[in-house]
Amino acid sequence: MTDESPSRLTSDDHLGRVLLSEEQLAQRIIEIGEQVTEDYAGRRPLLVCVLRGAYAFCTELAFSIDLPVEIDFIAVSSYGSSTRTSGVVRLVKDLDVDLSGRDVILVEDIVDTGLTLRYLRRSLEARGPASLEVCTLLARESADLEGLGVRYVGFTIPGDFVVGFGLDAAERYRNLRYLAVYEPEDH
Ligand code: 5GP
Numbered sequence: 160m161t162d163e164s165p166s167r168l169t170s171d172d173h174l175g176r177v178l179l180s181e182e183q184l185a186q187r188i189i190e191i192g193e194q195v196t197e198d199y200a201g202r203r204p205l206l207v208c209v210l211r212g213a214y215a216f217c218t219e220l221a222f223s224i225d226l227p228v229e230i231d232f233i234a235v236s237s238y239g240s241s242t243r244t245s246g247v248v249r250l251v252k253d254l255d256v257d258l259s260g261r262d263v264i265l266v267e268d269i270v271d272t273g274l275t276l277r278y279l280r281r282s283l284e285a286r287g288p289a290s291l292e293v294c295t296l297l298a299r300e301s302a303d304l305e306g307l308g309v310r311y312v313g314f315t316i317p318g319d320f321v322v323g324f325g326l327d328a329a330e331r332y333r334n335l336r337y338l339a340v341y342e343p344e345d346h
Pocket of ligand 1: 212237267268269270271272273274275276319320321322326327328
């Protein structure tokens with residue numbers, strides 16, 4: 160579908176401007192995949208997908224990596240159904256795979272305050288991986304990416320709350336192929 164206007168799936172809702180089109184996302188993810196392929200040549204990285212927001216990104220990223228990757232899933236919650244972080248990160252689903260000695264790439268949807276990432280890093284580092292890198296589709300301009308040790312970033316974006324391509328607002332909009340700004344009722 161090339162029409163990037165709010166689609167029939169979501170026409171009753173609060174979608175603002177398209178921030179990143181399907182094509183822009185696809186192109187950048189291919190680039191990141193090529194970079195990962197180069198950086199991890201000869202290795203077998205484990206992609207740790209942070210549910211639920213990173214599922215779409217992780218799927219596309221894995222398709223773009225020309226290495227024998229493995230994938231596992233972890234789920235955390237810090238937002239509930241709100242668009243504001245609760246300030247408390249909770250582990251909702253743990254990994255099945257043992258991380259010891261593995262080359263782990265943590266795949267995130269968006270780094271905002273960095274709270275989620277700090278929590279996940281601590282938790283995963285404690286399990287003795289051979290290496291741990293972070294790959295995020297999006298990062299806020301305000302995020303301290305260096306301090307948080309983020310190696311791969313798709314796009315840096317301003318402060319608007321965004322939805323689509325895996326990201327939700329109260330569980331909606333994850334199935335959009337593009338990313339749009341969310342405009343709540345009281346906007
Ligand atoms: P942080 O802990 O870095 O403040 O927030 C990271 C998490 O908050 C992300 O993994 C994501 O689930 C959620 N989040 C932050 N900003 C946005 C946003 O603009 N849209 C959506 N849908 N989720 C966001």
